[in-house]
Amino acid sequence: xxxxxxxxxxxxxxxxxxxxxxxxxxxxxxxxxxxxxxxxxxxxxxxxxxxxxxxxxxxxxxxxxxxxxxxxxxxxxxxxxxxxxxxxxxxxxxxxxxxxxxxxxxxxxxxxxxxxxxxxxxxxxxxxxxxxxxxxxxxxxxxxxxxxxxxxxxxxxxxxxxxxxxxxxxxxxxxxxxxxxxxxxxxxxxxxxxxxxxxxxxxxxxxxxxxxxxxxxxxxxxxxxxxxxxxxxxxxxxxxxxxxxxxxxxxxxxxxxxxxxxxxxxxxxxxxxxxxxxxxxxxxxxxxxxxxxxxxxxxxxxxxxxxxxxxxxxxxxxxxxxxxxxxxxxxxxxxxxxxxxxxxxxxxxxxxxxxxxxxxxxxxxxxxxxxxxxxxxxxxxxxxxxxxxxxxxxxxxxxxxxxxxxxxxxxxxxxxxxxxxxxxxxxxxxxxxxxxxxxxxxxxxxxxxxxxxxxx
Numbered sequence: 001x002x003x004x005x006x007x008x009x010x011x012x013x014x015x016x017x018x019x020x021x022x023x024x025x026x027x028x029x030x031x032x033x034x035x036x037x038x039x040x041x042x043x044x045x046x047x048x049x050x051x052x053x054x055x056x057x058x059x060x061x062x063x064x065x066x067x068x069x070x071x072x073x074x075x076x077x078x079x080x081x082x083x084x085x086x087x088x089x090x091x092x093x094x095x096x097x098x099x100x101x102x103x104x105x106x107x108x109x110x111x112x113x114x115x116x117x118x119x120x121x122x123x124x125x126x127x128x129x130x131x132x133x134x135x136x137x138x139x140x141x142x143x144x145x146x147x148x149x150x151x152x153x154x155x156x157x158x159x160x161x162x163x164x165x166x167x168x169x170x171x172x173x174x175x176x177x178x179x180x181x182x183x184x185x186x187x188x189x190x191x192x193x194x195x196x197x198x199x200x201x202x203x204x205x206x207x208x209x210x211x212x213x214x215x216x217x218x219x220x221x222x223x224x225x226x227x228x229x230x231x232x233x234x235x236x237x238x239x240x241x242x243x244x245x246x247x248x249x250x251x252x253x254x255x256x257x258x259x260x261x262x263x264x265x266x267x268x269x270x271x272x273x274x275x276x277x278x279x280x281x282x283x284x285x286x287x288x289x290x291x292x293x294x295x296x297x298x299x300x301x302x303x304x305x306x307x308x309x310x311x312x313x314x315x316x317x318x319x320x321x322x323x324x325x326x327x328x329x330x331x332x333x334x335x336x337x338x339x340x341x342x343x344x345x346x347x348x349x350x351x352x353x354x355x356x357x358x359x360x361x362x363x364x365x366x367x368x369x370x371x372x373x374x375x376x377x378x379x380x381x382x383x384x385x386x387x388x389x390x391x392x393x394x395x396x397x398x399x400x401x402x403x404x405x406x407x408x409x410x411x412x413x414x415x416x417x418x419x420x421x422x423x424x425x426x427x428x429x430x431x432x433x434x435x436x437x438x439x440x441x442x443x444x445x446x447x448x449x450x451x452x453x454x455x456x
Contacts, residue, residue, distance in 0.1 A: 010134070010142025017362055021351070022145075024361035025174075025344050026127050029147045032170050033125040036162055038149050041124050043106040045131075046097045053098075055105045055329060063132045065142075066095040099131035103148045104326075104339075111152060112330040120153030127344075139315075141345070150339030152326055157269060159338050160303045160322065161276045167307055167318055167340060168283040174347065175356045177310040178317070179286045183293040184270050185300050185321070187253065190263015191239060191291075194256065195232040204228065208240060209294035216240065239291055246274055246289040253291075269303060286310075299323055305340060309350050317346045359416075367417045367453050368410045369396040370403065376421040383419070383431060383446040390450050410436060417453050 007013065014022060033040070046067055053061055077094070100106050103126045111118065127147045136142060149166065151159045164180060171178045192201040203226040207219050214222075219240070223233050239256060242249050250271055257263030270289060277283060295304045302322030309317055320340030327335045351357055367387055369380035380396050387394040397406045410418050420432040425443070433449050434441045444452060 008142065010136035010140075012141065012143075016364065020362050020364055021357055022344065022348060024357060025347055025351070026145075026147065028173050029170055029342055029344075030125070030127060032166055032173065033149050035169070036123075036149075036166050038123045038125040041107075041110060041126060042128060043100065043103070043110055043126070045099060045129070047100050047106055047109070049096060049098045051109050052101060052105060056101055060101060063134055064101055065099040065131045065133050067097040067099065069094050069096055101132055102130050103128060103146050103341075104150075107148070107150065108327045109330055111335065112327050112332045115332065118153075121151050121156075121159075122153055123149075123151050125149040139346070139349075145344045147342040147344050148339060149341075150337050152335055152337035155336050157272050157303070158276070160273050161280070163305070163320065163338065163340050164273070164277055164283065164287065165280070167305070168285050168287075170318075170342065171307070172284050174351060176347075176350055176354065177285065179288055179308045179310060180283065181288050181290040181293050181306045181308065182270065182273070183290055183295075183304050184266035185302055185304060186262050186266025186269065187257070187291065188266075188294065190257045190260035190266060191236065193260045193262065195228075195235045197228055197232050200226060200228055204236070205294040208236075208292050211240065211292045242291055246287070249289050249291070250274075266302075273303060295319060295321060303338070312350045312353050314346055314350060316343070317350060318342045363393075363414050363416060365393050365395050365413055365415045367392055367394040367419060368406075368413075368415045369394065369419045370406050370421070371397040371400050372420075372422055373400050376423075376426055379426055379429070380419065380421050380431075383449065386446055387450050387453065390454055392450065392453050416456070419449060 030040070049064070049066065052064055056063075107124065107126065111122065125148060127145065129143055129145050131143050134140060134142060149163070151162075164182070167178075167180055188205050189198070189201055192198045192204050197204060204223065207222040207226070210222070211219050220233055223236070224230065239253070242252060244252075250267055253267050254264070257267065274287070274289070277287060290306075293304060293306055295306060300321040301324040304321035305319055306316045307318035318340060320338070322336070322338040324336045325333055326337045327333070367384075369377075369384055371377045371380070377396060377400070384394045384396055397409060407418065416436050418434045418436060420434065422432075425431055428443075430443050430445055431449055432441055433444050433452060442452075
């Protein structure tokens with residue numbers, strides 16, 4: 001008996017309905033990217049390991065899927081090396097390539113390789129899958145899509161303003177209410193300086209970032225565990241619990257961080273971004289200055305963003321920020337950038353829970369022509385050509401079989417309209433159009449059929 005087929009853990013098949021919904025997400029995001037002047041690029045699924053290794057830290061390196069060399073990959077290895085069972089060392093010998101871990105490092109490599117062909121500032125977007133050899137669990141996969149947009153080669157904060165507007169536009173199109181949270185890496189660095197713990201910046205912000213999940217007491221306990229004195233922890237309390245409008249928060253921060261040049265620079269940047277957004281009419285969704293937002297402090301250097309859905313319990317569904325020296329690791333220093341990434345898989349879950357998919361995003365076929373024989377099918381196909389020319393997704397049932405089976409096919413595919421051509425219809429050169437939702441039927445000419453279906 002043949003073994004039942006399966007797929008690797010952490011990967012998924014997608015049905016036609018699921019693909020239609022995913023494409024709706026990708027197409028909506030892509031349209032907004034184009035609207036704001038971004039250009040699409042793609043990079044290979046696999047990169048040289050020398051491009052990927054060392055860019056994500058030790059843990060990230062362990063999560064890279066490495067690709068075994070073709071041919072005699074043992075060539076050049078000694079028996080001693082083989083018997084050592086040193087997996088990392090052996091992998092470096094017979095694996096020269098790996099699947100991309102994210103879209104950012106390949107993008108940095110792309111910019112360096114194509115620097116003479118690129119007009120800076122370069123506004124690019126990518127919608128492609130990435131792979132991580134992580135432990136699969138709910139909401140975490142080994143293969144998943146990222147939808148990234150970045151501007152490189154510009155220090156202007158107008159780029160941050162546009163990214164906020166893009167986020168706002170995308171979720172307006174989806175009909176999802178969100179809160180766009182913003183902070184600045186320089187403010188967080190200023191806070192660490194203010195309490196005399198500049199060398200503990202990562203520990204401080206990692207703890208603060210957990211406030212929503214573990215509460216204030218546990219955050220303070222974690223800070224103490226990291227060796228931060230109680231006096232310093234107490235100085236942080238008013239800032240951690242800061243409330244009020246964005247303007248009120250910034251006013252308080254100016255007093256608290258008055259002695260830190262870095263912190264004041266971060267406040268100035270946030271103030272500028274918020275003022276420009278306000279001058280342009282603001283956002284439909286809430287834009288909140290959130291001092292507990294941290295987001296990968298080893299990576300970001302300026303403004304940082306995170307987006308939370310308001311009507312569904314789920315993690316962040318978009319995020320990003322400003323980073324300096326994107327391309328420095330590839331020998332091209334000094335190229336600053338800012339970008340965002342939309343979490344397509346989480347957005348998919350949000351739209352599912354809120355049932356926000358438009359019908360046309362799921363129903364690929366809008367009109368089915370029933371097949372009652374050769375002559376009837378020939379007439380149907382002629383009318384079908386007219387329907388397709390008018391932009392109606394249409395198909396004819398290929399086999400002359402029982403009406404019940406053909407209607408079951410229409411129901412299974414959730415096709416909203418069925419066109420029936422029997423002997424009497426053929427004589428009159430007309431069709432019976434059935435609305436599968438209401439059950440109503442009407443005898444129409446080919447032109448009337450196209451108009452009726454197109455109008456719905």
